[in-house]
Amino acid sequence: MTTYLSFLGPLAPRSTIALARLGVIAALIALIVFGALRYDNFLSSYNALSFLRYNSMFALIALGMALVIMTGGIDLSVGGTAAMASVVAAIFSPYHWAAGLAGGLAAGLVVGIINGVVITRLKIQPFIATLAAMLAAYGTGLLLAGNQSVSVSYDSGFTEIGQGDFLGFPIPAWIALAFYIAGWIALERHPVGRRVLAIGDGEATAKLMGLKVEKTLMGVYITSGLCAGMAGVILAAQFGAGQPTEGVGWELFAIASVVVGGTLLTGGVGSIGATLAGALLLAMVFNILNFENGLGWISLSAYWQSVIRGLFLLAVVILQAKIAGARANG
Template sequence: MNAFRNTFALKSSGDMARLGVILALAGLILFGALRYENFLSQYNILSFLRYNSMFALIALGMAFVIMTGGIDLSVGGTAAMASVVAALLSPYHWAAGLFGGIAAGLAVGALNGFTVTVMRIQPFIATLATMLAAYGTALLLAGNQSVSVSYDSGFTAIGQDDFLGFPIPAWIALLVYFAGWLVLERLPVGRHVLAIGDGEATAALMGLKVRRTLAAVYTGSGALAGLAGVILASQFGAGQPTEGVGWELFAIASVVVGGTLLTGGSGSVGATLAGALLLAMVFNILNFENGLGWISLSAYWQSVIRGGFLLVVVVLQARLMSRGASEGRV
């Protein structure tokens, strides 16, 4: 075990959990590739990436929030609202839809940051409130129905087209994840995010700008939810005021599976991506399983299976982490 840890330069218990998610992901891909004929087909891979990019984006924002020891429940509502805003603005210019949607999400995120840092409201409550408000706003703006996007301005390219043979949403997610990795690992603010999650009072005593950092993290999470909303609208050709329900839970699950502690202070961008892909992969595999025609799982059963799978992964991780913790101790 120790030689193994050294080989992979695994220093902390968190690293062990992160290794776990990558192994689980590799295992699932192998399982799918062996069992289903078209699993590794270009069509499946590309549509998998196209569809799941928006969830990955939301998971990244959530990962930063959770690393500070907080939570952002508003991301689903924010994405729904942003999708409506983007759809409404899309006739003017594709960029109006893109940046309008992001700005809408950023505004919600900034409001979260303000309530959490200045008003000192618990993140759970603050973002629960903005979640409700965001859904309400989405429905108000959309007039209680989905809003068709403009097909003339090029807005739909964001979610539907490819660039260099690769879906544009996947490119966006890839770039954003690279930026996220850079911020977390190579910029002071990323280290401060982790230090704040380790203990807010301590971080303040060490002279870190706690409020500013927290506000930035919530704003970032909102902006990423906004971006996900833009992709949603563009991909499905309509702003969807009733979409996004449960997205926050999917994002939280991805982050947790990625080995980020809900108590904050630890986390990895790469493992968050792996976590998001892992959960999406379970869904993908269940679809294939239905396609085989031997069994037919209803959406309800799929939910149950995903939940069970999540539970198994989390339990395995807890065991890996406690082992890592006991061996890492000097």
């Protein structure tokens, strides 16, 4: 039990935050049970593996976003970065699968470095800096792709990154799991985790404590860029093309996953494990909606699904505001 709670992250002094994190796990389990009882093929290997394969991209960008938000920042560029990285990965994929992988990660790395430099050295607010990076990334992706999808090479083995399996488990899910394990180790078992949370509690105080604030922020935004770059690689490999117009709204899914997982938007409190649970919970909601559409009881288009996502996020933010108020008064 102790290990499980440790994976959820450092429990805040307010028991309400701990309960919110455990509530995410409970809600996820409840949805799985509901789906298993209501739909015939919900627990089929096809649905389970497809669910993990597709949603690994969103889990990755949620991981990077979680670390950024823990510092009190925001990264609006993740969707644009993933789209641009998918194009770069597709362009390099004919040379070797590793070239496509490296190209996509390099694209994410560049955006992460730019975000970090602009925020730490030029002292631009993260909202503005990453918004500018988002627009630049989308534009760069469209320029590189000539305003169209870029086919990947099917001969270099690149598509295995998105479509292949290893030990009966989707390779994208293995990749996401490896990233989350690394993120959990960094936050829970390394001094950088304490620096990230301390900066979120108060950047000025963290500087007075002698912490390496700028170096830590650089690392956090670079990590977010790399996560988005990896998501772009999986996007290109899974769908067979670099897609410069994809990624719209991905940053909102990532933010929603983070706040659903109990990470406060004000920073200073966060959990890697609960972020993963939040991402899976949101993905599970739409998986169930797809099954419900199939039964014919309801018919929700992608537009209505966006409305539901927005209302869900609003409800969670309201709940977080109450939790933050309880912490301030406690």
